[in-house]
Amino acid sequence: MTNKEENPLKKVCIICAKGTIEDVYATLVMANGAVMEGIEAKVFFTFFGLDAITKKQMKKLKTATVGNPAMRMPGGLPFPTLLGVVPFVEAGVSWMMKKEMDKLDIPPVGEFLEMITAGGGEIYACKMAAEMFKLKKEDLWDEVIDIITIGDFYAMCGGQNTQIIFT
Amino acid sequence: MEKTIAGVNITLNDEGYLTDPQQWNEDVAKEIAVEEGIELTPKHFEILSYLREQFLAGEGLSIRKVGNSGIANIKELYQLFPGGPLKKSSRIAGIPKPASCV
Numbered sequence: 001m002t003n004k005e006e007n008p009l010k011k012v013c014i015i016c017a018k019g020t021i022e023d024v025y026a027t028l029v030m031a032n033g034a035v036m037e038g039i040e041a042k043v044f045f046t047f048f049g050l051d052a053i054t055k056k057q058m059k060k061l062k063t064a065t066v067g068n069p070a071m072r073m074p075g076g077l078p079f080p081t082l083l084g085v086v087p088f089v090e091a092g093v094s095w096m097m098k099k100e101m102d103k104l105d106i107p108p109v110g111e112f113l114e115m116i117t118a119g120g121g122e123i124y125a126c127k128m129a130a131e132m133f134k135l136k137k138e139d140l141w142d143e144v145i146d147i148i149t150i151g152d153f154y155a156m157c158g159g160q161n162t163q164i165i166f167t
Numbered sequence: 168m169e170k171t172i173a174g175v176n177i178t179l180n181d182e183g184y185l186t187d188p189q190q191w192n193e194d195v196a197k198e199i200a201v202e203e204g205i206e207l208t209p210k211h212f213e214i215l216s217y218l219r220e221q222f223l224a225g226e227g228l229s230i231r232k233v234g235n236s237g238i239a240n241i242k243e244l245y246q247l248f249p250g251g252p253l254k255k256s257s258r259i260a261g262i263p264k265p266a267s268c269v
Binding site: 029032033035036037038104105106107111114115118119120 | 234241249250
């Protein structure tokens, strides 16, 4: 595999609308991966994705244990959906996901966001979702640049070799 | 691909990474850095020797790990190696391209 692409990607604009561990990390890995390759990255958190940049919630993201057919027991046995509703199962599964990620040197959400902004990545919150969830700028992670509309975000997504990614 | 860098005959892969880290020396590093548009300072060399040490010890490298090395934080790494804090530094350090997503 070589990187002889003659028309390389210059900018990614990532929209994160969900707040589970895996949805948020997909966004964070893509944004961090971009800045590490010298690609500009702008991230727009909306709806439940806002949890990832809300001070009170960002350390408490969970994986859905109900309605998640790809989830299996350690060892590969099926994970019965009804088990997912048992108290603390969701917390246990989420704890395990975080532990496994830590082994791969994948940081907690706050530290991951810091890595992205250290590389020049920009983090924004959606105005409509923030209003819906009654969130103000001070409720959000300190380095969130601003609460903006989707129109404002699109206005930053111009230029050649720019891609918009929705997770 | 064979190339003479700083008077040394060096084997590079398609992406310009040294295939044998033992062919590396500081002058080779300086010349590869120029290709990347970077002028190496003592701080750069501290990072390079950390990367080589870790690689030769068989450790996987991630930007988080280098940022926690105590030599430079992640923001400083981006300033030292603009547009490729792990990729460019690895190339200049004469070690393979890091195979990590973080």
